[in-house]
Amino acid sequence: xxxxxxxxxxxxxxxxxxxxxxxxxxxxxxxxxxxxxxxxxxxxxxxxxxxxxxxxxxxxxxxxxxxxxxxxxxxxxxxxxxxxxxxxxxxxxxxxxxxxxxxxxxxxxxxxxxxxxxxxxxxxxxxxxxxxxxxxxxxxxxxxxxxxxxxxxxxxxxxxxxxxxxxxxxxxxxxxxxxxxxxxxxxxxxxxxxxxxxxxxxxxxxxxxxxxxxxxxxxxxxxxxxxxxxxxxxxxxxxxxxxxxxxxxxxxxxxxxxxxxxxxxxxxxxxxxxxxxxxxxxxxxxxxxxxxxxxxxxxxxxxxxxxxxxxxxxxxxxxxxxxxxxxxxxxxxxxxxxxxxxxxxxxxxxxxxxxxxxxxxxxxxxxxx
Amino acid sequence: xxxxxxxxxxxxxxxxxxxxxxxxxxxxxxxxxxxxxxxxxxxxxxxxxxxxxxxxxxxxxxxxxxxxxxxxxxxxxxxxxxxxxxxxxxxxxxxxxxxxxx
Numbered sequence: 001x002x003x004x005x006x007x008x009x010x011x012x013x014x015x016x017x018x019x020x021x022x023x024x025x026x027x028x029x030x031x032x033x034x035x036x037x038x039x040x041x042x043x044x045x046x047x048x049x050x051x052x053x054x055x056x057x058x059x060x061x062x063x064x065x066x067x068x069x070x071x072x073x074x075x076x077x078x079x080x081x082x083x084x085x086x087x088x089x090x091x092x093x094x095x096x097x098x099x100x101x102x103x104x105x106x107x108x109x110x111x112x113x114x115x116x117x118x119x120x121x122x123x124x125x126x127x128x129x130x131x132x133x134x135x136x137x138x139x140x141x142x143x144x145x146x147x148x149x150x151x152x153x154x155x156x157x158x159x160x161x162x163x164x165x166x167x168x169x170x171x172x173x174x175x176x177x178x179x180x181x182x183x184x185x186x187x188x189x190x191x192x193x194x195x196x197x198x199x200x201x202x203x204x205x206x207x208x209x210x211x212x213x214x215x216x217x218x219x220x221x222x223x224x225x226x227x228x229x230x231x232x233x234x235x236x237x238x239x240x241x242x243x244x245x246x247x248x249x250x251x252x253x254x255x256x257x258x259x260x261x262x263x264x265x266x267x268x269x270x271x272x273x274x275x276x277x278x279x280x281x282x283x284x285x286x287x288x289x290x291x292x293x294x295x296x297x298x299x300x301x302x303x304x305x306x307x308x309x310x311x312x313x314x315x316x317x318x319x320x321x322x323x324x325x326x327x328x329x330x331x332x333x334x335x336x337x338x339x340x341x342x343x344x345x346x347x348x349x350x351x352x353x354x355x356x357x358x359x360x361x362x363x364x365x366x367x368x369x
Numbered sequence: 370x371x372x373x374x375x376x377x378x379x380x381x382x383x384x385x386x387x388x389x390x391x392x393x394x395x396x397x398x399x400x401x402x403x404x405x406x407x408x409x410x411x412x413x414x415x416x417x418x419x420x421x422x423x424x425x426x427x428x429x430x431x432x433x434x435x436x437x438x439x440x441x442x443x444x445x446x447x448x449x450x451x452x453x454x455x456x457x458x459x460x461x462x463x464x465x466x467x468x469x470x471x
Binding site (some may be wrong): 118120121122123125126127131134135137138139185186187188189214233235236240 | 394395419420421422423425429431439440441442443444459462464465468
């Protein structure tokens with residue numbers, strides 16, 4: 001299989017602004033082209049838009065607004081992991097030879113219809129994600145004897161790391177007591193345990209090996225891809241304290257990249273809620289079942305940004321269609337040693353974990369210098 | 370007679386494949402295993418609480434029936450894990466299913 005590289009990226013700050021989806025898409029794409037004036041738009045064969053927004057024909061619209069006439073133009077929606085699914089589609093177009101250069105732009109408004117999966121009637125009247133997150137939290141805490149205070153460190157860590165991310169929604173740091181004292185949504189979930197829907201956009205440009213080397217001094221290669229869907233409905237999850245789709249997607253991605261999890265230097269994991277971070281770390285194999293919180297606590301105590309350096313979804317905000325792309329850009333910056341105050345040491349191999357709907361589906365990417 | 374038409378009358382039925390007898394969940398027109406048609410079993414079904422939490426005065430519980438159907442139900446009394454419960458009220462409101470259990 002031919003190599004596929006990431007050669008450029010753009011983003012906008014994540015906010016609560018009430019902007020049109022077309023405008024949000026345009027802004028991060030424009031940021032990409034402004035930062036990379038050497039890119040010839042005529043070379044772009046495909047434009048993919050990642051969003052849950054209900055507006056139609058967004059990819060041709062974005063193409064027209066940015067002066068691109070691609071062969072391939074369409075949207076991709078898969079709730080919260082639309083972004084990495086779009087990157088996988090771009091990878092597939094390039095590696096199959098259908099395209100040499102693909103632009104992927106993800107965008108979402110703060111009021112995205114993707115926040116609630118209306119189809120999932122097994123959830124009864126409890127369709128909002130806070131309910132599955134509460135069930136996960138209760139189950140995980142009970143199984144591994146974790147207190148609310150211990151779990152709160154996820155939010156404390158990720159808000160702290162987000163403070164070093166100029167594009168993050170959160171600008172504040174919090175203590176464990178702040179998290180515990182934040183609004184009680186359920187017995188097992190506080191407001192500060194949650195990522196917040198927001199308005200945001202992120203763009204990424206992928207290309208063949210030959211074009212990547214010509215257009216970038218520091219391309220980052222996608223060397224591993226793993227995806228798994230176990231169901232669509234939350235109640236079909238066989239475990240409430242681990243993520244089966246994540247385990248399987250992570251295994252596939254590592255196998256494809258010929259690496260093992262101990263070789264991953266930096267990772268973005270899908271912390272939609274506090275409990276998701278230890279569950280993801282354990283399911284990916286970074287640590288053993290029940291040891292995720294120990295790992296997170298150690299990282300926090302040593303000011304190590306290895307996991308969720310940009311602040312995760314909790315600190316950065318969660319514009320659904322842009323999230324997976326924003327996560328990927330963070331790992332690209334880490335591998336290019338350009339993450340400034342968030343930079344981790346010796347970042348050669350990175351991982352992105354992006355999931356949807358209570359981990360019923362997951363996408364994992366492995367990226368390398 | 371569909372699952373939803375019965376649910377809208379306040380009846381919780383179990384969808385079962387006419388051909389292979391597999392319980393089909395979520396309710397569907399066809400079996401996800403053998404693609405056969407579906408019938409509805411009526412009854413006073415008993416489920417088991419798998420997990421629960423609480424929002425304000427109400428508990429929301431993940432309840433399992435026949436080792437295969439799992440739904441989120443509302444309870445007002447303090448639940449216990451593994452407690453056996455029955456659907457006391459159900460229906461469709463604003464397009465969404467709702468289930469209460471005792």
